[in-house]
Structure formats: structure tokens, C-alpha cells
Amino acid sequence: RPEQGYPLRLVVPGWEGNVNVKWLRRLHVIDQPAMTAWETGWYTDLLPDGKARQFTFVMEAKSVITRPAGGQRLPGPGFHEITGIAWSGRGKIASVEVSTDNGKNWQKARLQEPIQTKAFTHFGLPWTWNGEEATIASRCTDETGYCQPTREQIVAARGLNATDHYNGIKWWRIHKSGEITHA
Numbered sequence: 001r002p003e004q005g006y007p008l009r010l011v012v013p014g015w016e017g018n019v020n021v022k023w024l025r026r027l028h029v030i031d032q033p034a035m036t037a038w039e040t041g042w043y044t045d046l047l048p049d050g051k052a053r054q055f056t057f058v059m060e061a062k063s064v065i066t067r068p069a070g071g072q073r074l075p076g077p078g079f080h081e082i083t084g085i086a087w088s089g090r091g092k093i094a095s096v097e098v099s100t101d102n103g104k105n106w107q108k109a110r111l112q113e114p115i116q117t118k119a120f121t122h123f124g125l126p127w128t129w130n131g132e133e134a135t136i137a138s139r140c141t142d143e144t145g146y147c148q149p150t151r152e153q154i155v156a157a158r159g160l161n162a163t164d165h166y167n168g169i170k171w172w173r174i175h176k177s178g179e180i181t182h183a
Contacts, residue, residue, distance in 0.1 A: 016058075060146065068082070082124065083125075100127055148169055151168040
């Protein structure tokens with residue numbers, strides 16, 4: 001579609017969306033960063049020591065639960081399938097774990113085939129909700145061994161300004177009413 005870049009869009013698997021240029025008319029290939037305002041000003045992270053982490057192009061491992069998730073409502077206690085997606089610009093997803101008790105315990109989720117490099121991997125975990133408040137999340141590990149970090153780990157490594165490339169664990173709170181909100 002035109003709004004997605006028709007007639008031609010460059011897609012670079014594993015790299016951030018800003019590299020996937022829309023409305024492509026020509027290519028100029030170089031073997032180093034172009035040092036454009038977008039690369040140096042927008043796609044950098046200011047680290048706690050004041051230095052900038054530049055050229056954050058590769059998507060790091062991330063997963064998110066898509067059901068049950070924010071804005072949804074569970075109809076009541078009982079069996080539910082927790083589902084979501086995971087991805088990594090470093091390669092294939094090796095595993096996804098899900099916590100249903102605010103991170104105290106993690107269970108290995110089932111990965112749906114095909115599992116391909118630098119592509120969405122769907123996952124699922126059967127779960128019986130007892131009707132009490134619960135906080136759920138997923139975390140993934142890719143084939144390089146990189147594990148999706150917690151918010152605290154990201155802040156320790158990148159500081160509070162590294163919001164554009166955030167790949168931390170996403171938590172959902174399930175209230176007794178079945179309503180689901182960001183935790």
C-alpha cells in the first residue's frame with residue numbers, strides 16, 4: 001500500500017524500522033555510517049556516564065504477551081491460553097519463559113513453528129487463572145544467549161534516557177474483575 005512505501009520499500013531484517021526505507025527511488029551503498037542527523041541525533045542512547053551509544057540498529061531480543069493483555073478482560077477464572085510474540089535481530093528465538101506470579105517463577109512456553117531467524121516467533125502457555133490478582137510477563141532468549149532484560153537491568157546499563165531502544169520485560173496486571181492493565 002502507498003502508506004507502507006509502495007512502489008518499493010527496503011526491508012533490512014533484524015534492524016530497526018527506521019532502516020526500512022519507504023518510497024525507495026535509489027540506493028547509495030556505503031560501508032560505514034552516513035553520520036546523518038537521524039543516525040547521530042535520534043538513534044543514539046545517552047548512557048549514565050554521559051557517553052552516547054550510537055547506531056543502535058540491531059533489534060535486541062524482545063517478547064510481549066498479546067493475550068491476555070492491556071485493554072482486554074478475562075471472562076472469569078479458569079483455563080486460559082497465554083500467547084504472544086518474540087523476536088530478535090540477532091537471530092532465532094531459542095526460548096520464551098512466562099511468569100504468572102510477578103516474576104517469582106518462570107515456565108517455559110511452547111514455541112510455534114516455524115522458528116526463523118530475525119522473524120516473529122509465536123509462543124503459548126496454558127494457564128489456569130484462580131480469579132485472584134496476578135501479574136504476568138514473558139522474557140525471551142535468542143540463539144546467541146542474549147536474554148531479554150528487566151527494566152532495572154536496562155536502567156543500570158543505559159540510564160533513564162534510553163527509551164527509544166527499550167526491550168525490557170513487559171508486565172500485565174490482571175485484576176480480580178478480569179480487567180488487564182499495564183503493571
